[in-house]
Amino acid sequence: MYRAGLSSxxxxxxxxEREPGMGRAPCCAKVGLHRGPWxxxxxxxxVDYIQAHGEGHWRSxxxxxxxxRCGKSCRLRWMNYLRPDIKRGNITPxxxxxxxRLHSLLGNRWSLIAGRLPGRTDNEIKNYWNTHxxxxxxxxxDTHPTHRSPANKKRKTTxxxxxxxxxxxxxxxxxxxxxxSVEATERPKVHLPKAIRVTASFSLPRNDSFDCNTAIxxxxxxxxxxxxxxxxxxxxxxxxxxxxxxIGDPQDRGRHEFSNGQNDDNxxxxxxxxxxxxxxxxKDQNGTLDKLYEEYLQLLRTEDxxxxxxxxxxxxxx
DNA sequence: AATTTTTCCAACCGCGGATAA
DNA sequence: GTTATCCGCGGTTGGAAAAAT
Numbered sequence: 001m002y003r004a005g006l007s008s009x010x011x012x013x014x015x016x017e018r019e020p021g022m023g024r025a026p027c028c029a030k031v032g033l034h035r036g037p038w039x040x041x042x043x044x045x046x047v048d049y050i051q052a053h054g055e056g057h058w059r060s061x062x063x064x065x066x067x068x069r070c071g072k073s074c075r076l077r078w079m080n081y082l083r084p085d086i087k088r089g090n091i092t093p094x095x096x097x098x099x100x101r102l103h104s105l106l107g108n109r110w111s112l113i114a115g116r117l118p119g120r121t122d123n124e125i126k127n128y129w130n131t132h133x134x135x136x137x138x139x140x141x142d143t144h145p146t147h148r149s150p151a152n153k154k155r156k157t158t159x160x161x162x163x164x165x166x167x168x169x170x171x172x173x174x175x176x177x178x179x180x181s182v183e184a185t186e187r188p189k190v191h192l193p194k195a196i197r198v199t200a201s202f203s204l205p206r207n208d209s210f211d212c213n214t215a216i217x218x219x220x221x222x223x224x225x226x227x228x229x230x231x232x233x234x235x236x237x238x239x240x241x242x243x244x245x246x247i248g249d250p251q252d253r254g255r256h257e258f259s260n261g262q263n264d265d266n267x268x269x270x271x272x273x274x275x276x277x278x279x280x281x282x283k284d285q286n287g288t289l290d291k292l293y294e295e296y297l298q299l300l301r302t303e304d305x306x307x308x309x310x311x312x313x314x315x316x317x318x
Numbered sequence: 319a320a321t322t323t324t325t326c327c328a329a330c331c332g333c334g335g336a337t338a339a
Numbered sequence: 340g341t342t343a344t345c346c347g348c349g350g351t352t353g354g355a356a357a358a359a360t
Contacts, residue, residue: 037328037354059345075346076329111348126349127327 034068038077042067046074047082080123087119091128099125100133 034042049065055078058071067074080086091099095117102113110122110129117125 035330057345072331072346073329079347080328108349122348123328130350131326 032068033070033073035073038081042069043077043082046078050078050082080121085119086121091120091132095120096128096133099129100136103129103133 038046045065045067046061049061049067053064058075061067061071062069062074065074069077098117099113102116106112108126108129110126114120114122114125
């Protein structure tokens, strides 16, 4: 599937090839490596090797497995396609909803989001977001013009722009100046800046199961969450604890199960908070969730600093 | 039926953090 | 302490397939 023209590009590894100095052993020779779509034979070589020797050591893997691929390519192929626990097929409405909500909480941190969706890869979710959900979100934004446009976060600002402009112009020659291309230039990127890591001693193991039944609180058809809105995102990880919160316009969201009964007037506070109920106590033995909850309450008390809340919310899932 | 346009998604690139030497 | 490499991540690309004309 992949274009032949790619092979003319110099890979970063090739650029890097140099004499070994300090540090690790030198990079393997990258000359004559295959690129583009994987053949069934390559797939089978990779699967066989990993089944026999396990994952990891991607750099040396291709040579040992008899593959003419760079390690990075092998890793990507395995992670996104060949892993036995990959779930194939369409994203379900529940997953769709969960992605929207996790994205509102985490921004474009696809690997984290994927970690909440067993069997789904970050690449798959990223693609799904870009092709389906961002449009949905855009539509909802049109119907809610008061939503603020979130600040764009550009992770890198390097040579991309020149490269991009060249390629885009090529792409745009192919396409007429239609809705899609207009969208491409005007579509807001909806994601949050990277969170600051906090030293909370609890973690969410990747690929643990997420109870979608409890997670769904409103339909994504009601529109995505934007910017400041932080979804109630319960999870069930190793601890089995459930914890979540909601920040946003209560008039928009308050009716969606988030009220804990203390803000029924929907006016006194901009924030709703749902604490782990007595029926479902957080089972974290160190009381970490309680600590986080208390920390969150502290932040609520200094309500004007919403940035802190965002940061806090994100740090929870790091 | 043929052509053009749009959508989808696998695979690539480059960056940054972690780590080995 | 410094440097080079590994690894994982997010952004982007462009060919194939589907839809529209």
